[in-house]
Amino acid sequence: MQLPAGYTEKYRTLMGQTEADAFLASFDQPVHHGFRINPLKANAIPHVTPLTEPTAIPNGYFGKVNGHSSDHVTGVVYGQEPSAMYVGAIVDAQPGERILDLCAAPGGKSTQIAAGLQQQGLLVTNEIFAKRAAILAENIERFGVENAVVLNETPAHIAKQIPAFFDKVVVDAPCSGEGMFRKDPAAADYWTPAYPAECATRQREILTEAVKLVRPGGQLIYSTCTFAPEEDEQMMAWLLATYPEFELVTLPELDGLEPARPQWANGEPSLAKAGRLFPHHMTKGEGHFLAKLVRHAETDETKTKKAPRANFVHPEPAALKLWHAFAEQQHLNLPTDDRQLVVFGDQLYRLPSDSPVFGRLHIIRPGLHLGTFKKNRFEPAFALALAIRPDQYGRTVALTDAQWARYVHGDVVNLTEPAEAGWTLATINGNGVGFGKVVGQTLKNGFPKGLRFQA
Numbered sequence: 001m002q003l004p005a006g007y008t009e010k011y012r013t014l015m016g017q018t019e020a021d022a023f024l025a026s027f028d029q030p031v032h033h034g035f036r037i038n039p040l041k042a043n044a045i046p047h048v049t050p051l052t053e054p055t056a057i058p059n060g061y062f063g064k065v066n067g068h069s070s071d072h073v074t075g076v077v078y079g080q081e082p083s084a085m086y087v088g089a090i091v092d093a094q095p096g097e098r099i100l101d102l103c104a105a106p107g108g109k110s111t112q113i114a115a116g117l118q119q120q121g122l123l124v125t126n127e128i129f130a131k132r133a134a135i136l137a138e139n140i141e142r143f144g145v146e147n148a149v150v151l152n153e154t155p156a157h158i159a160k161q162i163p164a165f166f167d168k169v170v171v172d173a174p175c176s177g178e179g180m181f182r183k184d185p186a187a188a189d190y191w192t193p194a195y196p197a198e199c200a201t202r203q204r205e206i207l208t209e210a211v212k213l214v215r216p217g218g219q220l221i222y223s224t225c226t227f228a229p230e231e232d233e234q235m236m237a238w239l240l241a242t243y244p245e246f247e248l249v250t251l252p253e254l255d256g257l258e259p260a261r262p263q264w265a266n267g268e269p270s271l272a273k274a275g276r277l278f279p280h281h282m283t284k285g286e287g288h289f290l291a292k293l294v295r296h297a298e299t300d301e302t303k304t305k306k307a308p309r310a311n312f313v314h315p316e317p318a319a320l321k322l323w324h325a326f327a328e329q330q331h332l333n334l335p336t337d338d339r340q341l342v343v344f345g346d347q348l349y350r351l352p353s354d355s356p357v358f359g360r361l362h363i364i365r366p367g368l369h370l371g372t373f374k375k376n377r378f379e380p381a382f383a384l385a386l387a388i389r390p391d392q393y394g395r396t397v398a399l400t401d402a403q404w405a406r407y408v409h410g411d412v413v414n415l416t417e418p419a420e421a422g423w424t425l426a427t428i429n430g431n432g433v434g435f436g437k438v439v440g441q442t443l444k445n446g447f448p449k450g451l452r453f454q455a
């Protein structure tokens, strides 16, 4: 591929001739695709997507996902570039943690974090641009995540509202995207010698807020999909110099992951604890930069922020009655725990445990969407169908491939046998695909209009 002259010169100077030749030649190699399977689903084994070649990352596989397959539509698989999967592995989410994904759309890292949290604890997933935040919310919903709050906010607003709150803050930063040149050669045309420094300015602004959000003793995870030292080693050198309470920690040993290059910044030896994935070294992947930092615990423990209680509107008794009646009639079995029911207009959600006061932050999804209050009745949400296991719901109908194609197209589905009338969970391959109302021997379609397609 045609790379800008300034680009090739830059990496010849940084790497030396021999390595630069191999690095630059890698841009003419094929793009590698990958996906992760979703351990949150009742059946995490895809229906049509082959699991032939695992990546070095848990649940990761090489291969391409068909966006119109039942595997994608039921959230059993999530397409993700193979080296991007390393970020989630380094976050290493554990059940019960409070994690913030600050630059999250479309949701690759967030869905990976959600898999690690196993529906316990709190994932706050944020995207600054509204259109991208809507896509993020859709992907979180399809993945069946129950414990995520989706925000559409600036990092500064979040830092002001809930400082020092999170065990882990992830900054998968907007960057010059040099690791995307193979996938999108037009991105290379956008590159100028000054572009990485422009991106670095924005990254510093984001990190200035991100550091405030990490609790003492908590971790900050920083990643980019670019090779530019200005956005990688030099960004970490700046962070360490500006925030001495942060320290880089050694990354786990993972296939293809190599130490970052202190000589590309100020020579500070600890920068080698950050990691790089280079396309001319790792077996298959587009490349990434990764770093994990810990914020030293403060000696004065009183400075550690206690979790403020969430400020949400709880359902009125009449609304609660409708919800309980629905759950009882449909034999919906949601485990009882401390998750609170909250209402947003006529919508009912289940807020994740440990949610803080979000104040005026712009929330897109306050947890799992359970459904809508209509006059004297309750209608279940699409998100609920994707989050529950079929054995948590009383009425289910397993669709054949042909019936599923009709369902996702928005058609009425003729059932092979009569079924009990009422709200029914349609499934394929053992996973929920949406609700529909059974009438006689037909399933009236409940697949959201905006998602319908011809399979």
Ligand SMILES: C[S@@+](CC[C@H](N)C(=O)[O-])C[C@H]1O[C@@H](n2cnc3c(N)ncnc32)[C@H](O)[C@@H]1O
Binding pocket: 102, 103, 104, 105, 106, 107, 108, 109, 110, 127, 128, 129, 132, 154, 155, 172, 173, 174, 175, 202, 206
């Ligand atoms: C590399 S992408 C994130 C990819 C995502 N983490 C994933 O795995 O799917 C960076 C994101 O940062 C967002 N962004 C751009 N400017 C930002 C800013 N000033 N503050 C926070 N996020 C920003 C972009 O819209 C983009 O969605």
